[in-house]
Amino acid sequence: xxxxxxLETVDLPVVMGMVAENQKTGIFTVRRGMEEKKLxxxxxxxxxxxxxxxxxxxxxxxxxxxxxxxxxxLEVRKEQSSLSSQRLGMLFxxxxxxxxxxxxxxxKAQVNSIILSLxxxxxxxxxxxxxxxxxxxxxxxxxxxxxxxxxATDSADEWSRVRSRIPEMEGxxxxxxxxxxxxxxxxxxxxxxxxxxxxxGLKTVEELCYLLPFPDLHTCKLIVALQDMGLVEExxxxxxxxxxxxxxxxxxxKPLIHLFxxxxxxxxxxxxxxxxxRVRDLLESACLEVASxxxxxxxxVNLASDGSLDADILTANALxxxxxxxxxxxxxxxxxxxxxxxxxxxxxxxxxxRDSITKEARVVVDFVLHQNRNILQRLGIKExxxxxxxx
Numbered sequence: 001x002x003x004x005x006x007l008e009t010v011d012l013p014v015v016m017g018m019v020a021e022n023q024k025t026g027i028f029t030v031r032r033g034m035e036e037k038k039l040x041x042x043x044x045x046x047x048x049x050x051x052x053x054x055x056x057x058x059x060x061x062x063x064x065x066x067x068x069x070x071x072x073x074l075e076v077r078k079e080q081s082s083l084s085s086q087r088l089g090m091l092f093x094x095x096x097x098x099x100x101x102x103x104x105x106x107x108k109a110q111v112n113s114i115i116l117s118l119x120x121x122x123x124x125x126x127x128x129x130x131x132x133x134x135x136x137x138x139x140x141x142x143x144x145x146x147x148x149x150x151x152a153t154d155s156a157d158e159w160s161r162v163r164s165r166i167p168e169m170e171g172x173x174x175x176x177x178x179x180x181x182x183x184x185x186x187x188x189x190x191x192x193x194x195x196x197x198x199x200x201g202l203k204t205v206e207e208l209c210y211l212l213p214f215p216d217l218h219t220c221k222l223i224v225a226l227q228d229m230g231l232v233e234e235x236x237x238x239x240x241x242x243x244x245x246x247x248x249x250x251x252x253x254k255p256l257i258h259l260f261x262x263x264x265x266x267x268x269x270x271x272x273x274x275x276x277x278r279v280r281d282l283l284e285s286a287c288l289e290v291a292s293x294x295x296x297x298x299x300x301v302n303l304a305s306d307g308s309l310d311a312d313i314l315t316a317n318a319l320x321x322x323x324x325x326x327x328x329x330x331x332x333x334x335x336x337x338x339x340x341x342x343x344x345x346x347x348x349x350x351x352x353x354r355d356s357i358t359k360e361a362r363v364v365v366d367f368v369l370h371q372n373r374n375i376l377q378r379l380g381i382k383e384x385x386x387x388x389x390x391x
Contacts, residue, residue: 003128007032007121013149019128020044020145026131032124036306039113040133043062043128046143049111052265054258054311056117059088061110066213067102068092074316078300115148116159135280161218165227169206173199173232181229188229195222199232252327253315256381259368260334261308263385267341268307270357274349282348283307286340294333296320309337331381335388342390358389365389 003015007030016039019028023044030037037056040048040349054060059077062068076091089106092098098106174197179186188196191214197209206224209216226232271279291298301313318330346354364383 001291002130003126005126007124010126012118012121012126015126015128016145016149024128024299026129027126027133028126030118030121030124030126037118039114042133046111046145046148047141049114051114051117052308054303056110056113058106058110059312061113062092062098062102062106062152064213064216065106065109067098067106067115067116072097074312076311077310078379079358089324095341104141108143110146111143112151119149122195130321130344136337158221159209159217162224165224166205166220169209172201172204173208173226174201175199176233183230186229186231188226188231191218192222195219196226196231197270199223199226211289222281253318253330254311256327256330257309257311257314257334259365260338260366261293261311262364263361264309264341265387266361267338267357270360271341271345274345274353280349284345286344287337290333290340292337294329294336297333304376309334316339331384333343335384338385338388339390342388354390361389362386 003018005015005106012030016028019026019041021044025042025044028039030039030042036041037051038049039046040050051057055064059068059073063073065071076088076095076097080088080091089103093100093103136214195208195212198211203211206218208223209219212219214222223232268279268283271283286307287303291301297314297317298309299313299317301309303309303319314330318326321329342358343356365382369382
């Protein structure tokens with residue numbers, strides 16, 4: 001059984017329901033642009049999900065749900081880079097950093113997040129390929145697909161209501177200087193107090209979601225509740241200049257690394273189309289070669305199975321570099337990886353294949369630059385990327 005289609009013409013929950021009701025085993029893949037999500041089914045049961053979206057990876061989900069600290073996440077990721085066959089969740093479990101119940105909760109939260117985001121996609125392509133699949137992560141978790149879809153649909157409706165009050169994640173909430181007219185006293189919950197304590201007129205809604213120990217939707221609902229009480233101004237627009245480390249991480253390094261990771265994923269996937277048997281070792285060797293030359297930037301970072309590099313470890317390493325040299329060093333290091341990938345393609349498969357891949361890669365670059373145009377244009381890195389691709 002193989003299913004293919006376009007999300008603009010097909011109801012995704014109906015197709016997933018067909019897979020479940022017919023008790024099929026296989027991988028359900030959905031792609032939009034450079035983003036890819038996979039749902040793993042075994043005899044109609046959803047047992048696992050994965051995503052190339054950094055915010056939907058298990059480590060990020062565990063952190064956002066308060067089940068693991070950021071420091072521990074980075075520490076275990078660096079260890080995982082030398083144990084490519086070991087999954088992150090199992091490493092947390094073996095080290096006693098989380099319980100089995102916490103891991104199951106994290107996996108369920110991850111699946112909910114991935115399906116929720118899928119239901120919000122207005123376009124993309126899907127494919128279900130039937131066949132035996134290995135059990136990802138070595139842990140069996142059964143998910144109630146219908147329940148998840150219903151919950152995700154409810155969450156999508158909640159997001160819609162929240163977005164009518166918070167139209168952009170880049171907006172900056174501000175505490176009102178006084179209580180509303182006629183109000184002498186207000187009572188807020190512990191969670192609302194935690195949110196209010198972080199609102200300083202500098203952090204965006206996106207940054208608050210990143211900082212606070214709640215799921216993003218819950219954080220936004222708490223902000224809306226504070227708005228309803230008249231404690232937070234409803235004008236959520238405009239950016240202010242920040243110079244702290246948090247600003248550098250979120251508004252410079254993350255978008256920068258995301259751009260290069262999308263390029264690397266694309267080259268990796270296209271190279272696999274040419275020669276699946278040889279290309280992985282070639283690209284991995286190229287990455288290690290560059291990493292040895294920029295050890296401080298690439299410490300603990302290995303090539304992931306999709307061709308990307310761990311964004312959190314790269315960011316943590318970059319923040320140890322002197323601010324005056326940071327962007328230049330990071331752009332130079334990541335450009336070198338792209339350049340070596342392209343050189344390997346030409347050496348092993350010829351200039352024609354290299355030109356074909358770099359031509360298509362430019363489309364990926366333009367797409368990501370358009371998504372993050374306000375940030376990446378200010379960084380002025382398009383020329384560096386073009387040089388790395390040899391264009």
